[in-house]
Amino acid sequence: MMEKLHLFVNGEEIFEEVPSNSTLLWFLRDKLGLTGTKEGCGAGECGACTIILNGKAVNSCCVMALEAAEGHIQTIEGEAKNGKLSKLQREFIKHNGLQCGFCTPGMIMSAKALLIKKPHPNRDEIKEAMQGNLCRCTGYEAIIDSVEAASREGE
């Protein structure tokens, strides 16, 4: 059954119709074409599909699209502004906080949600907040370095 959905994605107002059983991940990727958000497991166990919903990091594979009604969503596509990378994105590149890049959008969204809540986390707090985001390539150290660097003042 199709239902009406009204929400904001990366600052843009969206009116759409979606099947009532569709996930937010499907809505973002297949309906809106925002494929920066990845599907790694479809069960909320890997964090690859992490987006920010109303200021909090969520696994978009475990949220129904209709649950996000009237909400404000940020995906990785909304992170760079006017063709300029955010500090978080720049630090991921500078510290080599990525390899294959598949977990990276989810990692950056998780990190961003953490920094909204806690602007200057220590390494243990980063590990605690981001343990739900799996990465098989980097061994995480460089990701933690990137988030730590992004939390420091200045460019």
Add this chain to the structure above:
Amino acid sequence: MDYNYVGKGIPRIDGVEKVTGEAQYVQDMFFNGMLYARIKTSPYAHALIKKIDVSKARKLPGVKAILTGEQAYQKLGIYIVDKPILAVEKVRYFGEAVAAVAAVDIDTAEKAIELIEIEYEPLKALLDVEEAVKPDAILVHKDLGNYKTIPDVFFPEAGTNISNHFKLRKGDIDKGFKESDFIIENKFHVPQILHVPMETHAVIAKWGTGDKIKIWSSAQSPYTLRNLFSIALNVPIQNVDVTVPYIGGGFGGKAGIHLEPLVALLSKAANGKPVKLVATREEEVSTLPCRQGLVAKIKTGVKKSGEIVAEEIEYLWDAGAYADYGVNITRATGYSAVGPYEIDNVKIDSKTVYTNHLFGTAYRGFGHAEIFWAIERQRELVAKKLGMDSLEFRLKNLLRPGSITITGEPIYEQSGNVIKCLQTVADRIEWGKPKSEEEKESEKKIGKYRGKGIAVLGKAPAMPSNASTSAIIQMNEDGSVRFNVSGIDMGQGAYTAMAQIIGERLRIPIEKVHTVFETNTDAAPYDWQTVASRMTILAGNAVIEACNDMEDQIFEMAGIVLRAARRDLALGDECVYIKQFPEEKIYYSQMAVGYTYPNGNAIGGPLIGRGKSIAQGLTILDKETGQGRPALDWTFGAHAMEVEVDTNTGDTKILKIVTAIDLGKIINEMIVKGQIVGGVVQGVGTAISEELKYSAEGKLLTKSFVDYKIPTMQDLPDIIEVHCIETPQLDGPYGARGCAEHPMISITSAMGNAIADATGVELFETPFTADKVYTALNK
């Protein structure tokens, strides 16, 4: 030598695309009219397929194609062709693909899968390699003797479950044991584990008119995929066009050929509509292949002096239901069976054994992480028997210049320095420093004991002796360049290393070196496979040759324009100039597509450099003795580890890992260190938690990230310290050798040795879960 780019920690060239989510993976690709596929898998480990009824599924609106083993019967395999695209007559593992559907959307495809009715007659499952090699064992494949393989390289034993038996004989094993003062025998186990790329296998295929087939796949090896596809489905190779966009990790699991033929056949059955199949995580775990399991039996003869005089090893590899790729792991671990040690009398039997487990394939380390669990634990146990410090015992026996390996290959200075690696990590972990009385007291009081372990590692690429690659560099109109290689950068940073080499060699700013991340067999030059830590060394050499080729063309054109002999010319920054009169120069941008004189005359033409490289001097190994030259380059290394074991609970905590790898020459320090840390942590997963578990009937129990745990940020050791040792490889680019797989080898053995040091408990089986350690402590 001071370089502009080589050796520097330059950020990866694919960074922007990846941090913005713009990098496109197969999962992210959509085509008009595209259908979605799902597969129906076997609920039994071993069963006859009595009947498949697809009539209800066919009636479901939106279903466009259904296949079973009746249509998709063709066999696949890179080294032994033994795996049907869909099961034919019987299933050999839980999770095996039995039928497949393509439909207008995923929901319809899933419904159709549920409507397919299959009647099975369950058979007794073979779940133990030691049972499987007995003469009266159940046969997993009755036709093994008829399977196509590479003669003189692999040796299947018809009428058994052994799909390859690699033999190596050196010296006189009986004499060696006779001369030994001690003989120590042990048996070690390694369970099957998973690759866990964050991106599951994904394929889109379109079977066009006239058998023109287009495939987009998350594959490590577009050319080998194309070749195997063409052979399996009997279509001309030039009709098959394989594209590999960004891929989300491979670790060996995306080498060779996997779901591509199935998806292509579905497209054919659906009148050529494009069909997409993205494996679910459960399919990634239970249908797609894993790392093989191992049972290792080692018998070592030593003299009181600590010299190893004889070693007899049997490796039984649990290949699972199909040996496709696995037979070569058996061979590779056969010729490096004793690790980087010099032993005069050796007898090795390495066997690929069919069972009804999930089938195995290539995995980072290609069997070496598994055998080094056995080798480096055995070294520790032998040193203990001798009453000798295990560092001293290893140093006495390790390969050094002048040593001869077990295949008869001489070791030189330029072969790499395992001794330096081991000494580096031993120093950094403060090997041999005794605990203070206070520390001992405190350990006793709280029940948490600390211990240290060391282990060496070594591996060479395992590949056909003629594995080759190539590179093309084309100069753009503004003097920037674009290069193409078909080895895939799946995150390891290889393309960044290639860009650095080109920037260095042609004196072009790295920002002006561009590459193509979407590799396509109709456009990009040949490469065998992106495996075996071979890309930096082989593709690096091909890229250098392509630069040399372009330099020749630059000098030829510039020589005419500048009226100078070649010997008088040199490359400057983005230009060529006369050495004696440096102001007499031409910029690359003036020559990129040909040089034009003021009067309009033009000479030359587009600058396109071509380079190639092939493994040099490798031989087929002798069938009976395994003697010959199998190794393009040996990469050696070592780990030292300090752990803390809570004897109240069996919990272990890694306090520090020190890793040293002799990679010849660093091309990109930041990227290579990142890769080493990643490999170490992947190794930590195999040490602390990773293991496939089956029920007594052979049903896979570990099908999700809840049941199969890979390391999270919370599982990191407190300290990971990386040391790059640089003993140049004379035939490597700038002296570099491969090191992609190596960091994860011997992590388990260093940790097992550290647990033994901490508690006195000797473990013979990975992983070291708390229950396993606790049980061993309380035995």
